Amino acid sequence: MCGIVGYIGNTNATPILINALKKLEYRGYDSAGIAVLDKEDIVVRKCKGMIKSLEAKIADEVISGTMGIGHTRWATHGEPSDVNSHPQTNVSGTIAVVHNGIIENYAEIKSWLQNQGVVFRSETDTEVIAHLLNYHYEKTQKDIFKAVLKTLNHLEGSYALGVLCKDFPDRIIVARKDSPLVVGLGNGENFMGSDVPALLEHTREVHFLNDHEVAVLYRDRIDLFTDKGEKLIRKPFHVDWDIAAAEKNGYEHFMMKEIHEQPKALLDTFKLWNEIDLKDSWKDVQRIVITACGTAYHAGVVGKYAFEQFTRIPVEVDVASEYRYRNPVCSKNDAFIVISQSGETADTLAAVRLAKSHGSRILAITNCVGSTLSREADEVIYTRAGPEIAVASTKAFTTQLMCMYMLALKTAEIRGTMSKTELEKNLTELATISEKAQEIVDNKETIQKFAARQFNKNKVFFMGRLYDYAVSLESALKLKEIAYTHSESFAAGELKHGPIALVDNSTLVVAIATQKKLYEKLASNIKEVATRGASTLAITTDHSGLFDNTVDETFVIPETFDAFSPMLSVIPAQLFAYYCSIQRGNNPDKPRNLAKSVTVE
Numbered sequence: 001m002c003g004i005v006g007y008i009g010n011t012n013a014t015p016i017l018i019n020a021l022k023k024l025e026y027r028g029y030d031s032a033g034i035a036v037l038d039k040e041d042i043v044v045r046k047c048k049g050m051i052k053s054l055e056a057k058i059a060d061e062v063i064s065g066t067m068g069i070g071h072t073r074w075a076t077h078g079e080p081s082d083v084n085s086h087p088q089t090n091v092s093g094t095i096a097v098v099h100n101g102i103i104e105n106y107a108e109i110k111s112w113l114q115n116q117g118v119v120f121r122s123e124t125d126t127e128v129i130a131h132l133l134n135y136h137y138e139k140t141q142k143d144i145f146k147a148v149l150k151t152l153n154h155l156e157g158s159y160a161l162g163v164l165c166k167d168f169p170d171r172i173i174v175a176r177k178d179s180p181l182v183v184g185l186g187n188g189e190n191f192m193g194s195d196v197p198a199l200l201e202h203t204r205e206v207h208f209l210n211d212h213e214v215a216v217l218y219r220d221r222i223d224l225f226t227d228k229g230e231k232l233i234r235k236p237f238h239v240d241w242d243i244a245a246a247e248k249n250g251y252e253h254f255m256m257k258e259i260h261e262q263p264k265a266l267l268d269t270f271k272l273w274n275e276i277d278l279k280d281s282w283k284d285v286q287r288i289v290i291t292a293c294g295t296a297y298h299a300g301v302v303g304k305y306a307f308e309q310f311t312r313i314p315v316e317v318d319v320a321s322e323y324r325y326r327n328p329v330c331s332k333n334d335a336f337i338v339i340s341q342s343g344e345t346a347d348t349l350a351a352v353r354l355a356k357s358h359g360s361r362i363l364a365i366t367n368c369v370g371s372t373l374s375r376e377a378d379e380v381i382y383t384r385a386g387p388e389i390a391v392a393s394t395k396a397f398t399t400q401l402m403c404m405y406m407l408a409l410k411t412a413e414i415r416g417t418m419s420k421t422e423l424e425k426n427l428t429e430l431a432t433i434s435e436k437a438q439e440i441v442d443n444k445e446t447i448q449k450f451a452a453r454q455f456n457k458n459k460v461f462f463m464g465r466l467y468d469y470a471v472s473l474e475s476a477l478k479l480k481e482i483a484y485t486h487s488e489s490f491a492a493g494e495l496k497h498g499p500i501a502l503v504d505n506s507t508l509v510v511a512i513a514t515q516k517k518l519y520e521k522l523a524s525n526i527k528e529v530a531t532r533g534a535s536t537l538a539i540t541t542d543h544s545g546l547f548d549n550t551v552d553e554t555f556v557i558p559e560t561f562d563a564f565s566p567m568l569s570v571i572p573a574q575l576f577a578y579y580c581s582i583q584r585g586n587n588p589d590k591p592r593n594l595a596k597s598v599t600v601e
């Protein structure tokens with residue numbers, strides 16, 4: 001969950017590396033560093049803190065090399081500190097390495113190297129790579145390419161690596177296993193990074209590296225190899241993202257921009273309807289298993305309700321980190337739906353590999369073209385959310401929901417569990433979701449004012465029934481992530497079975513109330529918490545004023561079919577989390593302890 005970058009060309013590498021790192025800061029931001037080959041020497045500058053601390057550190061220096069590597073860190077081994085920052089080097093400082101991932105056998109390699117007399121400076125797993133490279137460099141008569149291959153052979157775990165060697169001023173070597181890595185082709189210059197935004201300013205022609213692949217970046221070309229040294233020939237992939245889509249466009253934070261992009265993202269994703277062409281095998285599916293992590297898991301919970309409602313196929317939904325370890329019952333007749341914004345989440349990928357090994361067919365819903373998930377799945381549906389930069393997921397979630405509904409409806413269509421008229425009605429309603437989402441975003445000041453009054457609450461509970469329960473899960477997660485408020489979610493019917501003991505006058509309870517046949521039941525639940533002193537808010541599709549006498553405040557959202565309401569009711573909850581985060585002085589784009597892409601277990 002770090003970001004790595006690299007540049008080799010004919011202009012000053014330092015500003016290029018710094019700018020590329022800024023594009024990856026969402027991946028980790030507790031320390032940053034660069035290594036630049038300047039004249040004869042590798043100059044390493046690194047420090048604890050965000051990239052702006054690194055910039056301040058080098059502000060008065062002239063580092064004029066034209067090739068280098070960089071890193072923005074989310075600490076795993078060793079606390080954030082100057083010495084634990086990357087790049088890490090061999091003892092003589094002639095080889096520098098940046099790394100994203102975890103070397104699982106680092107302790108073993110470290111003690112072996114220590115027995116050879118190597119003195120370690122940091123607590124990182126990455127430092128073993130630098131020293132191991134040095135060892136093999138000497139053993140291979142100073143052939144850095146061979147040294148990299150030999151080093152990779154010893155590493156267990158995950159890595160995206162960038163290697164710079166003082167004796168090879170014409171190349172940067174990169175390698176990948178279980179951590180994303182992309183190399184970009186320029187004109188007389190080439191680039192590498194953990195993700196496309198790091199490269200986009202310079203090139204749209206890229207190679208996404210696969211696991212066990214190595215690339216050597218020269219100024220005039222990029223050579224691809226397997227990690228056994230066999231040459232690979234592959235056409236580059238053209239990235240057609242709009243560069244502005246990866247910038248803030250005048251918004252103070254990416255998260256706010258991304259909340260505002262939801263109407264468009266929902267419409268763009270809905271337009272995929274005619275392109276979704278499910279394989280015939282979907283006709284015989286006997287069970288659906290959905291697995292994902294975090295927000296994507298919440299999209300899975302909604303998906304379960306929708307699939308069971310529209311298709312009557314039994315659905316199981318599980319968090320990927322549980323699924324992979326619980327010896328699940330898998331079968332060839334299962335359809336396995338995997339949801340992941342990044343397509344790089346380690347637990348999610350492990351669950352996919354497990355299901356695949358049992359013969360399940362994998363359908364992936366992801367936002368990232370070329371991601372590992374998209375390459376390992378049998379079928380892929382891409383959400384049309386555009387790049388999501390803020391750590392807290394918003395537009396990726398609502399577009400995942402749109403995909404789940406379309407998938408459930410398609411399945412109902414091919415299995416004949418829904419009449420044509422019903423299907424048409426549902427599609428007509430889905431087509432209106434975008435403008436309804438716009439109405440909510442346009443009314444954001446109401447939520448802003450509510451947050452200004454409530455942001456100091458130290459306990460916030462979200463409750464709902466059926467689809468609203470799934471939205472409660474997501475709403476509580478958003479508030480935890482960016483406001484650092486203790487928030488929980490409950491199926492409203494569960495209140496009396498325990499959680500109500502927590503309710504007092506320091507509690508805010510937000511009721512999500514969009515399931516028409518359950519309005520009255522929820523109104524009773526609200527009364528129960530209000531009687532015990534809680535402040536209350538209802539986010540509801542009821543326009544009759546039913547909740548007005550039971551809650552302190554009501555936020556009315558446009559009506560839609562009960563099943564589709566999560567795409568709308570979650571938006572006020574996202575806004576509430578955003579405004580609470582701002583009120584508390586946090587940076588909603590870069591919440592503490594979190595990273596956008598969780599590529600380690």
Ligand code: M6R
Binds near residue numbers: 293341345598
């Ligand atoms: O990239 P993925 O969708 O696989 O990520 C899964 C979770 O890590 C992610 O949804 C996380 O919970 C977000 N920070 C939520 O806002």
